[in-house]
Amino acid sequence: MSWMLRLLFLAVSLSPAALLMAWDADLSWPLIEGVRLSLTLTPLAGFFLVLLALVAPLIALPMLRRPSDVPSLVLFVLLLIGMQLLLLAGDFVSFFIGWEVMTWSSYLLLLRSPRTDMVTSQSYILFNLASAFLLLAGILVFYSVTGDFLIRAATEVSRPQALSLVVLFGLAFLIKAGTLPLHIWIPRSYDQAPDLFSAFLSGSISKMGVYGLILLLTLFPDALTGFAGRFLNGPAVGYLLAWVGVITSIVATFKAISQEDMKRLLAYSSIAQVGYITTAIGVGSSLALAGALYLALVHTLVKVLLFISVAGIVLQTGQRRFNDLGRLIERMPISFFGVLIGIIGLAGMPPLPGFAAKYLVFVSLVDARWLLLLAAMILASTAAFIYCYKLVYAPFLGHANSPEAREAREAPWPYLVPQVILMGLLVLFGLFPGLAIDVLIDPVLVGLQMAPIGSESWAKLSTAYGGYDGVVLMLVFGTAFALVTGLFLLLRGRMRRAGSPHDLSFAGEVPTAETPLHYGAGMGRELRRIPLVGWILRQGTQGFYLGLAGQMRAAAALLGTLYVGRPQTWILIAVVVFALSLAVQAMMGGL
Amino acid sequence: MHAVVDSLAMIAVSYVMGFLFYGFYRQLNARVQRRWGPSIWQNFFDNMKFFFKSETLTHGPMFFFGPMIIMAGAFTTVLFVPFLKDSDWLQGFSQYGNLILIIYLLVVGPLGNALAVGSSGNPFGVMGVTRGLTRLMGLEVPFFLGLALVMLQHETTSVHAIMAAQDGLANWGLVTNPIAFCVILLPFIASQNGSPFDVVGAPVEVYAGPRVEFGGRLLGVLMTQNMMMSIAKLVLVVDLFMGGATNILVLIGKAFALFLLTTVVSMVFPRLKTEQAVDFFWKVPLGLGVLAVILTVWLPSWSA
CATH class of the missing domain: 1.20.5 (Single alpha-helices involved in coiled-coils or other helix-helix interfaces)
Incomplete structure (x- = not known):
C-alpha cells in the first residue's frame, strides 16, 4: 500500500478532531414531505465527539503498521464516518443511519480477525441487530406520537407512550452498553476481535450506548422522576437502573478476576466500568451525570491504553494467556508503564483521574442517600483491585513462563507512541481534576440545563460535599517519594542483587528452573471459597438464557x-x- | 516554611506514637499470656536494627521502589489526616483532601508494594498479596458504608467539617451515630491487620505473606510505614467519632483508648481464614450496616 493511502487514512482518523474544530452551523434539509434531516452539534454529542477525536488517531497509528490489512482500514474509516453521523444527528433518521453504519462496519471489522468463530460473530450481530431494531421501533413510536423525527424533548406524550418509548430506546442502548444480562456478546467479541479494534470497541463504541442513555434523559426531562416518583433523594426509576448497573459491575468484576486471558479480562472489566456509568446515569443528578461523563472519559483513555499495550504484548510474544507470560518488565518497560498507569486509572486510585470520577459518583450517591448502592459499588470497585493486580503481575512480574516471553522485545513504536500520549493525558487529568470539569463536562451540564459543577481552579475538584487538590496531592506524594528514596540511599549498608531469579525464600526448599513459580492464572481462584463469590461465578448468563428458553418451551407446550x-x-x-x-x-x- | 515544619512534626508524631503503641501492645499481649514480654521500646529497637543492617537483598529495581512507594503513601496519608482541630499545627495538607481521598490513599501504598512483591518472583508473596486484596474487598464494604453514614449525617466529606461539628461529648459521633461506629469497628481492626483478621502477614504466616522476600533496610521501611499508617487510621477514627483533639495529649489519650479497645478485641479471638473473614464481613458488619441504613435513612424519610 502506498504512503499516499496511509496518509489519507491518518487524515480521515483526524476527521473527528477537524469536525470538532470546524463545525459551527446547523445543517438541515427536507428529505421527503414532512421529514427534515438535520445535523447539529449539541454539547452532549460534542463531549462524545471529543472522546472519539482523542481515540481515533491513536488507534489508527498502530493499525498502519505493515503489513496492514487494507479492508480493515476501509472499514475503520466507514466506522468513523458512521459514528460521526450518529453524534451529529439532530433527527432520528440520521441517528439510525449512523447507528446502522456503525453496527455493520464494526461487525465486518470483527470478522477480519482469524480468531473470530461462528458463535462470536453470530452473537455480535444478533445482539447488535436487536439493539438496532429496538431503536427503529422506538423511533417509529416516537414519530407516531410527535409527528416528526427531530430529536427533542417529547413533552406531549402520554404515560403509556412514554413508557413504551423508554423501554424500547432503553433496551437498545443497554444492549450497546452491555449491562447484565444483555452483555454476553461482549466478552467473546472483545476477546476475538483484531487486537487493536478491541481497543476501539471498548473505548469508543461502548460509549455510544452511554451517549444514547443520556440522550434518553433529554428526550423525557422528567423520565426518571416522572414514572414512579422519588425514592429517598433520587428518582425511583433511576434506583432500579442504578441497581442494574451495580449488579452488572459486581458480576463482571468477579468474572474478570476468574479469566485466564488478558483480553477477556479487559472485556469483563469494560462491562463493569460501563456498569458504574449506568449507575451514575440512574442517579441522574448533576453531580452524578458529571461523574458518569468523567467515568466515560477515563474509561475511554484507560481502556484504549490497556488494549493497545496488550496488543503490543500479543504482537511480540504471540501469547495472550496469563499462564504463558511473565517477567516482561525488563523486556517491555514502556508497555509495563502503560499497563501500570492504566490499572491505576482503572482502579480509581488517586492521583489519577479515575479517582476524581469515582469521587463524583460516590458523592452523588451520598447526596441521593442511596447508601446500599454505594456499598455495592465499593464492593465492585475494591474487588477490581484484584484483577488490576493480576493484569500487571501475570504478564510483567513473576517468572517468564514461555520461550516467547523470555525472548520478547519492546513493542514497535506505532504501539508505543499512543501509549505514551495516553499516559500523558491521564497524568494531566489527574494533576488537574478541574480541567476536565471546566472544559469538557460543565458545558454538557449547562446544555442539559443542569447545575454545573464549577471549579475554582483546574487543580481543584470541588463539590458541595468538599473536594481535593490534584496538584498538592501529586506534589506531596512526589516529594515524599523523593525524600524517602534519598534518605534510604543515604543509610549505611549496601544493596545486593539476588544471584538468580530462583534465589528465593521458598519455605525451606531450593527452587530450580523446573519449579512452577509463576502464580499467573491461578490468582483469584481461591476467591471461589467465599460463598457469595463462588455462587456468582457458578451462575452463567448462558444458564439464564437457557432457563429462559426452557420456560418459553414449557409455555409453548402448555399452549400446544x-x-x-x-x-x-x-x-x-x-x-x-x-x-x-x-x-x-x-x-x-x-x- | 510552616508547612514543612508542620509536615515533619506530623511524621515524627505518628512515628513515635506508632512504636510506643506497638511496644505497649507487645507488652500487654505478653502479660495476658503470662509472659514478661519485651520492653515498650522494643519496636523502636527492632526498627533501628533493620535500618542499620549492613546488607540488603533486592530482586531488581521494581522490588526496590515498592517499599519506597508504600512509605511515600504512608507519609501522604499521614499528611492528609488532620491530627488536631482548631489549631494551626499538625494539619499537614488535610485542607486539600477529604475523607474518601484518605480511604483511597490508605490503599495506594500497599498496592505499590504489591508490585515489588510480584517483582520478587516468589509465588508465596503474591499469594499473600492476593489474600490481602481479598480481605480488603471484604472489609472495605462495611467500612465504607459506616463512613458513608457519617458523611450523610454531616453532609460533607471534609474531615475538618465533621470534626468541627462534634463540639462536646454529646455531639461526638460515638454518641450521635453509635451504630455507624459499630459498623466500622471490626473492619477497622482488620484494616489495622489485627487479629482475628490478621492472616495476611501474621507471624506464623510469614512464609505465605507479602513480606516473605523483604529483609534488612527494606523490611525496616515496611515496619515503619505499618506503624505510621496504623496511627493515621487511629487518628482518623478519633477525628470522625471521638470529636477530634485540641492538643497533642488529648489526641494521644483518645487514640490510645481506641487502640486499647481494638487490642482487647484482637487478643480474645483466634485467627480466621481469608474467606471466613470476608464472609464474616459481608454477613455481620455489613448486615449491621444495612440495618443502620434502614433505621437512619429509610425510616426517617418514610415517616417524614
Whole structure:
C-alpha cells in the first residue's frame, strides 16, 4: 500500500478532531414531505465527539503498521464516518443511519480477525441487530406520537407512550452498553476481535450506548422522576437502573478476576466500568451525570491504553494467556508503564483521574442517600483491585513462563507512541481534576440545563460535599517519594542483587528452573471459597438464557396442548362459547 | 516554611506514637499470656536494627521502589489526616483532601508494594498479596458504608467539617451515630491487620505473606510505614467519632483508648481464614450496616 493511502487514512482518523474544530452551523434539509434531516452539534454529542477525536488517531497509528490489512482500514474509516453521523444527528433518521453504519462496519471489522468463530460473530450481530431494531421501533413510536423525527424533548406524550418509548430506546442502548444480562456478546467479541479494534470497541463504541442513555434523559426531562416518583433523594426509576448497573459491575468484576486471558479480562472489566456509568446515569443528578461523563472519559483513555499495550504484548510474544507470560518488565518497560498507569486509572486510585470520577459518583450517591448502592459499588470497585493486580503481575512480574516471553522485545513504536500520549493525558487529568470539569463536562451540564459543577481552579475538584487538590496531592506524594528514596540511599549498608531469579525464600526448599513459580492464572481462584463469590461465578448468563428458553418451551407446550387431541371437542367448545356469548348479549338487550 | 515544619512534626508524631503503641501492645499481649514480654521500646529497637543492617537483598529495581512507594503513601496519608482541630499545627495538607481521598490513599501504598512483591518472583508473596486484596474487598464494604453514614449525617466529606461539628461529648459521633461506629469497628481492626483478621502477614504466616522476600533496610521501611499508617487510621477514627483533639495529649489519650479497645478485641479471638473473614464481613458488619441504613435513612424519610 502506498504512503499516499496511509496518509489519507491518518487524515480521515483526524476527521473527528477537524469536525470538532470546524463545525459551527446547523445543517438541515427536507428529505421527503414532512421529514427534515438535520445535523447539529449539541454539547452532549460534542463531549462524545471529543472522546472519539482523542481515540481515533491513536488507534489508527498502530493499525498502519505493515503489513496492514487494507479492508480493515476501509472499514475503520466507514466506522468513523458512521459514528460521526450518529453524534451529529439532530433527527432520528440520521441517528439510525449512523447507528446502522456503525453496527455493520464494526461487525465486518470483527470478522477480519482469524480468531473470530461462528458463535462470536453470530452473537455480535444478533445482539447488535436487536439493539438496532429496538431503536427503529422506538423511533417509529416516537414519530407516531410527535409527528416528526427531530430529536427533542417529547413533552406531549402520554404515560403509556412514554413508557413504551423508554423501554424500547432503553433496551437498545443497554444492549450497546452491555449491562447484565444483555452483555454476553461482549466478552467473546472483545476477546476475538483484531487486537487493536478491541481497543476501539471498548473505548469508543461502548460509549455510544452511554451517549444514547443520556440522550434518553433529554428526550423525557422528567423520565426518571416522572414514572414512579422519588425514592429517598433520587428518582425511583433511576434506583432500579442504578441497581442494574451495580449488579452488572459486581458480576463482571468477579468474572474478570476468574479469566485466564488478558483480553477477556479487559472485556469483563469494560462491562463493569460501563456498569458504574449506568449507575451514575440512574442517579441522574448533576453531580452524578458529571461523574458518569468523567467515568466515560477515563474509561475511554484507560481502556484504549490497556488494549493497545496488550496488543503490543500479543504482537511480540504471540501469547495472550496469563499462564504463558511473565517477567516482561525488563523486556517491555514502556508497555509495563502503560499497563501500570492504566490499572491505576482503572482502579480509581488517586492521583489519577479515575479517582476524581469515582469521587463524583460516590458523592452523588451520598447526596441521593442511596447508601446500599454505594456499598455495592465499593464492593465492585475494591474487588477490581484484584484483577488490576493480576493484569500487571501475570504478564510483567513473576517468572517468564514461555520461550516467547523470555525472548520478547519492546513493542514497535506505532504501539508505543499512543501509549505514551495516553499516559500523558491521564497524568494531566489527574494533576488537574478541574480541567476536565471546566472544559469538557460543565458545558454538557449547562446544555442539559443542569447545575454545573464549577471549579475554582483546574487543580481543584470541588463539590458541595468538599473536594481535593490534584496538584498538592501529586506534589506531596512526589516529594515524599523523593525524600524517602534519598534518605534510604543515604543509610549505611549496601544493596545486593539476588544471584538468580530462583534465589528465593521458598519455605525451606531450593527452587530450580523446573519449579512452577509463576502464580499467573491461578490468582483469584481461591476467591471461589467465599460463598457469595463462588455462587456468582457458578451462575452463567448462558444458564439464564437457557432457563429462559426452557420456560418459553414449557409455555409453548402448555399452549400446544390446546391444539392436540380431538379437534371435534374444540370446535364444539367454540360453538358453545359463541352461542353462550350470543345468548348473554341477547339477554343484556344488546341484539 | 510552616508547612514543612508542620509536615515533619506530623511524621515524627505518628512515628513515635506508632512504636510506643506497638511496644505497649507487645507488652500487654505478653502479660495476658503470662509472659514478661519485651520492653515498650522494643519496636523502636527492632526498627533501628533493620535500618542499620549492613546488607540488603533486592530482586531488581521494581522490588526496590515498592517499599519506597508504600512509605511515600504512608507519609501522604499521614499528611492528609488532620491530627488536631482548631489549631494551626499538625494539619499537614488535610485542607486539600477529604475523607474518601484518605480511604483511597490508605490503599495506594500497599498496592505499590504489591508490585515489588510480584517483582520478587516468589509465588508465596503474591499469594499473600492476593489474600490481602481479598480481605480488603471484604472489609472495605462495611467500612465504607459506616463512613458513608457519617458523611450523610454531616453532609460533607471534609474531615475538618465533621470534626468541627462534634463540639462536646454529646455531639461526638460515638454518641450521635453509635451504630455507624459499630459498623466500622471490626473492619477497622482488620484494616489495622489485627487479629482475628490478621492472616495476611501474621507471624506464623510469614512464609505465605507479602513480606516473605523483604529483609534488612527494606523490611525496616515496611515496619515503619505499618506503624505510621496504623496511627493515621487511629487518628482518623478519633477525628470522625471521638470529636477530634485540641492538643497533642488529648489526641494521644483518645487514640490510645481506641487502640486499647481494638487490642482487647484482637487478643480474645483466634485467627480466621481469608474467606471466613470476608464472609464474616459481608454477613455481620455489613448486615449491621444495612440495618443502620434502614433505621437512619429509610425510616426517617418514610415517616417524614
